[in-house]
Amino acid sequence: MKLSVVFDACVPAGDDDFMLVIVLVARGHSAWSHRVVTHRERWRPIGPPNHQPHRDALRTSHCHFDRFDLFDAPLEHGGKGSGYVLTVAKLRIKGFPLGAWQTNSWLLWIDDEPNRPGWIIDTGDDPTPLLAAIAAHRITVQAILFTHAHLDHIMGLEAVVASVGECPRYAHPLEHEWFGDPQLNLSAFAGVPLVSVRAPTHALHEGDVLTLGLTRWRVAHTPGHSPGSVSFICDAAGIAISGDTLFAGSIGRSDFANGDAETLLDSIRRQLLVLPDGCVVHPGHGPSTTIGRERLTNPWLTQ
DSSP: OEEEEEEEOOOOSSSSEEEEEEEEEETTOGGGGGOOOOTTSOOOOBSOTTOBOOSSOOEEEEEETTTEEEEEOOOBSTTOOOEEEEEEEEEEEEEEEETTTTEEEEEEEETTSTTOEEEEEOOOSOOHHHHHHHHHTTOEEEEEEOSOOOHHHHTTHHHHHHHHOOOOEEEOGGGGGGGGOTTTSSGGGTTSOOOOOOOOSEEOOTTOEEEETTEEEEEEEOOSSSTTOEEEEETTTTEEEEETSEETTEEOOOOSTTOOHHHHHHHIIIIITTSOTTOEEEESBSOOEEHHHHHHHOTTTOO
16 A cells, blocks of 8 residues: 655644644545644544554655655555554744844744754844743754845844854855945944844855755745845745745835845745745744735735
8 A cells, every 4th residue: 555644734823833744644535635733733543443553664665746755554454544643843933023123033943853953044133032042942053044134134143153152154145245244234324333244154045955854945046135135945834934025015125235126026926926825924024924915915916
C-alpha cells in the first residue's frame, strides 16, 4: 500500500504559532492532504478501533515537490482506510514592533527541538523585547536575516549580536555596503545618530533555500522599495515575510533614493500575488495579512 507523508501547517487564532505535521494517509483518501490543524489539538490514530501500528519500518521510495514523500509499508487495518498525524516540528513565529518606526522584527524558532534553533529577521531599533523573548524561550539564534538595509531594519544589530553572540548574517549583496554607510541606509537624513553596523557575512540571492529545522524557506528577490529587498517564503507552511514590499492594505514606499515604483509593483505581482490566497504575509510594519485579502482589497493592487 502506498502512503503519502503530507507536510502542512496552520494559522491559529494568533499569528505567531504554526505546527508542521506529518500526516500519513492511505492513497486515495485525498481529503487528508488539505487538512489543517492547530498545534493545540490532541491527535490520536485515525481509523477503525482495531487498527494496529505498522509492523515494518517505512522505506522512502520517492519524493515529490518537497511536499509529499511516498513510502511502501504494510498496514494492519483490514482493508479500511486509516491515517496517522505525527507531530514533527512546532514552528513558532512572533513579531516585535520595535523603536520609533515600529519596525517588525520577526523571531522564528522550532519549539520542540532540544536547542530550539531560531532566526531573527530584521533587528529593528531597541531590540530589548526581542532579546527578552529569546532568553525566555531559550532560543539558539542560528542566523540573522535582513529583508533590506534601511536604518530602521538594521540599527539594533549591534545590541542583538552583543546579546546572542556572533552568528551568520544574511542580506542581498546589493545592500551589504549599506550597513556601514549612513547615506545609503538613510540614517544621515533621518535626524537620528548615524547608523553604521557590522556587515552581513552571507549573501542572499533569488531562489536560495534556507532551512530552519524541518522548514524550508526560499528567498524571493523583491526590489522596488530598495534594490536588495527580499522576501522569505515557506511554501509548505503558507507563510511569506515580506519586509517593506507588501503591507496590509498598502505597499512599501518607492520615493527613497534607489527606490522605483514600477519595479516594486512588478515584484509584488510576480513574486507575492502568485502565492495562494491563504498564504499569511508578515510585513515589515503593521499587522499581518493574507495574499487573498491583499489581492481583493489593497487599493494599490486593485487599480
